[in-house]
Amino acid sequence: MAAMTxxxxxxxxxxxxxxxxxAALAAIEVQDFDDPALIQxxxxxxxxxxxxxxxxxxxxxxxxxxxxxxxxxxAALLRDGQSDRQIENAMVSRFGDYALxxxxxxxxxxxxxxxxxGLVVIGACVVAAFVLRRRRLEDRESGIDGLDEHERRxxxxxxxxxxxxxxxxxxxxxxx
Amino acid sequence: MKRRLLxxxxxxxxxxxxxxxxxxxxxxxxxxxxxxxxxxxxxFSLTTLGDPSRMLDRSLLEGQVTLVNVWGEWCxxxxxxxxxxxxxxxxxxxxxxxxxxxxxxxxxxxxDEFGNPFxxxxxxxxxxxxxxxxxxxxPESFLVDADGVIRYHHTGYxxxxxxxxxxxxEVKKWQQ
Numbered sequence: 647m648a649a650m651t652x653x654x655x656x657x658x659x660x661x662x663x664x665x666x667x668x669a670a671l672a673a674i675e676v677q678d679f680d681d682p683a684l685i686q687x688x689x690x691x692x693x694x695x696x697x698x699x700x701x702x703x704x705x706x707x708x709x710x711x712x713x714x715x716x717x718x719x720x721a722a723l724l725r726d727g728q729s730d731r732q733i734e735n736a737m738v739s740r741f742g743d744y745a746l747x748x749x750x751x752x753x754x755x756x757x758x759x760x761x762x763x764g765l766v767v768i769g770a771c772v773v774a775a776f777v778l779r780r781r782r783l784e785d786r787e788s789g790i791d792g793l794d795e796h797e798r799r800x801x802x803x804x805x806x807x808x809x810x811x812x813x814x815x816x817x818x819x820x821x822x
Numbered sequence: 823m824k825r826r827l828l829x830x831x832x833x834x835x836x837x838x839x840x841x842x843x844x845x846x847x848x849x850x851x852x853x854x855x856x857x858x859x860x861x862x863x864x865x866f867s868l869t870t871l872g873d874p875s876r877m878l879d880r881s882l883l884e885g886q887v888t889l890v891n892v893w894g895e896w897c898x899x900x901x902x903x904x905x906x907x908x909x910x911x912x913x914x915x916x917x918x919x920x921x922x923x924x925x926x927x928x929x930x931x932x933x934d935e936f937g938n939p940f941x942x943x944x945x946x947x948x949x950x951x952x953x954x955x956x957x958x959x960x961p962e963s964f965l966v967d968a969d970g971v972i973r974y975h976h977t978g979y980x981x982x983x984x985x986x987x988x989x990x991x992e993v994k995k996w997q998q
Contacts, residue, residue, distance in 0.1 A: 698956070698958040701851060710958075711923070712957075712958040712959070719953065738857065739858075740857060740858070740953065740954060740955070741857060741958065742854060742857035742956065743857075
C-alpha cells in the first residue's frame with residue numbers, strides 16, 4: 647500500500663520536475679552554428695568559463711545578463727575562427743582569472759598546482775624516515791649491531807655449526 | 823623533550839590552515855581586482871547620451887585624471903551613488919559616465935532627476951564598452967590617469983565614507 651502511494655506521488659510530481667527543467671533551459675538562448683564541431687566547442691567553452699557575477703556557475707548555466715553577453719561573445723569569436731585558447735584569453739583579459747574554472751599554470755599558480763605533489767613527497771620522506779629508524783632499532787635489539795667484524799664471523803660460525811649439528815641429530819633420529 | 827616538540831608540528835600546521843581558511847570566510851568573494859588594472863582604457867567609439875551625432879573615443883580620457891562611472895537607469899544602487907558622485911564633482915574630480923545597457927530616454931530622465939555630475943556621459947546601449955571593461959554589475963567605477971591607464975577599480979557603489987577614505991586619496995595619488 648505504502649509503495650503504491652509512493653508510486654502515485656512520483657507520477658504526480660514527474661510533470662513538475664520535467665516542466666521546471668524545461669523552464670530553466672528556456673532561459674538560455676540557443677546558438678546556431680553551421681559546423682557541428684563548433685557546437686561541441688561552444689558547449690565545452692561555456693561550461694569551462696565562469697560567470698563573473700555568480701558565485702559558482704558556468705556562463706553556460708547562468709541566467710545573469712553578463713553570462714548571456716559572454717555566451718554571445720564566445721559564439722561570435724568561434725564563428726570568427728578563433729581558437730579555444732584565444733577565446734579564453736579574451737575573457738581573462740576582461741574578467742580576470744576568475745573567469746576560468748581551471749586556473750592556468752603560471753608563476754602565480756605553481757604553488758597551487760605543486761602543493762599536492764610537494765605534500766606527497768614530504769609524506770613519503772616522513773614514512774621512509776620512520777621505517778629506516780625502526781629497522782635500525784630492531785637490528786640493535788637483536789644484538790648483532792654491537793659486534794665487530796671478528797665477533798660477527800665467530801657468531802656465524804657458531805650458529806652454522808649449531809645448525810649443522812641439529813640437522814645431523816635430526817637425520818640420526820630419522821634413520822632407524 | 824625535543825621528541826615531544828616534534829609531535830606538535832601537525833597541530834601547528836593545522837592551526838595555520840585554520841587561520842588561513844577562517845580569513846577566507848570573512849572575505850567578500852565579489853571583491854576582486856579588475857583584470858584591467860595598469861592597462862590602457864579599452865578603445866571605444868560611442869555617442870554621448872545627450873547628442874546621438876557626437877562620437878567620442880579614448881582620447882577623451884587623455885590629459886587629466888578621470889573617474890569613469892558605469893551606471894544605468896535600471897540600476898537601483900546607482901541612484902544611491904549619485905550624491906557621492908556629485909560630491910566628488912564638487913571636489914573638482916573629473917567624471918565621465920557610461921550609460922550602460924540603457925535607453926537614451928531613461929538615461930536622460932535619470933540625470934534630470936538625480937543630478938548630473940558627469941562632464942559627459944557615453945551612451946553604451948549594447949554594453950560593448952562595459953564588456954571590454956569587464957563590468958559585470960553596475961555601478962562600477964574606474965579611475966583613469968592622465969595617460970589613459972586604468973589605475974583603480976571600484977566594484978559596487980561608492981559609499982559616502984569611500985569618497986573621503988578611498989576615492990579622493992586615489993585621485994590625489996594619480997594626479998601627482
